[in-house]
Amino acid sequence: MHISEGVLSGPVMMAGAALAFAGTAVGLKKIDYDRMVHVAILSSAFFVASLIHVNLGPSSVHLILNGIVGLLLGWAAFPAILTALLLQAILFQYGGITALGVNTVIMALPAVICYYLVGPLTNRSPRYTFVAAFMAGAGSVGLAALGLGSALYFTEKNFLEVSILVMTANLPVMIIEGIVTGFCVTFLLKVYPEIFPKRGSGK
């Protein structure tokens, strides 16, 4: 899910960087600074998740965990994911520094979308919450795959083909991530409901 150095054309990188910058600015504005430790924990989780690989089929894919980051952080997912991706690029050579903006948008935007779409559904019965969280986990990976396809469209010119390829490669990840997110959210809701962002307070 990490786009390497030198794949994207200049305008795409610039557009990605601009979008990532805007998202990060909104995120920094909306971050609840009293809950900085939550941001740190989730950013670290995202940072580590990419190391857990699922070796299925011809290619190797890894967990992303952007769904749960989005559900628990909202807009703060942008700065959290940006930091984690930057460190992954520096420490593990995943992706590239020049593609950082695009990679951030690809993974953080679905997280924010999940926050708005699925977030309001998580506060009901456990079974209902599990299904909603599963949708968030799987959906955010699917949306990230779509984002990757559209970012590559400008260089490869075959959006549908690339998107389908990315989607099929990430199908196992979508399912695993959905289950992981489902269990995490139901568990957290039971033992530590305060970690969920307060709704209606603008945070």
Next chain:
Amino acid sequence: MKNRPMNQKTGMGRDVDFFPNAVTKVRPQVLGKAGYKASYFFFHAPCPHPPLPGRRIRLILLAFMFILMITPPAWAHKVYVFAWVEEGVVYTESSFGDQPVHGGAIEVLDKKEQVVLWGKTDDQGKFNFPVPSAVTSDLLIKLDATMGHQARWTLTQLELTADGEEAEQGLKKAMTKKAALEAKPSISAVATGIAVIFFICGIAAFINKKRKKHNG
């Protein structure tokens, strides 16, 4: 139940509901004064007398550390192509770190970005070709492993045309580079990353606290 009277100056020893749903007792003796102050700052920065983090958040942190510890650090996901010359044949190897790249597209370009030849990697991520006879410049080997995964490797003209002892030395150098590329992310790299994340978040909380104080 209070264990000891509250210290008016530091607020230590008082009963606080850090989490509305949690019954949290402040127990400074667990962390000591320095630990108390540190956690105080980090977990609940703007509160004038923030309480200790509750048992729950400590439990979650511990669980998180545990998951980190059992995570095998051996999974890398960088993409690289590596090439070396041996007796007139260029050998290339493409890998995701823990897995070879099957059917990745390899393009060999000369200095003018003209495609000299191309091919696909096999099941072991390998692709070999004889050194092009009319080599007048460095060769750039480009790997496209689909889905935005790309890597490149440059073979210098010297490497391509060297023979005898020179070639052997070049090969040795290339193998050291290969080992560096294949190195897996170490525990210390993971720990460094997490430490940096927490450090940045701590700084952000600190700056915000100062700003709030400043604004009254």
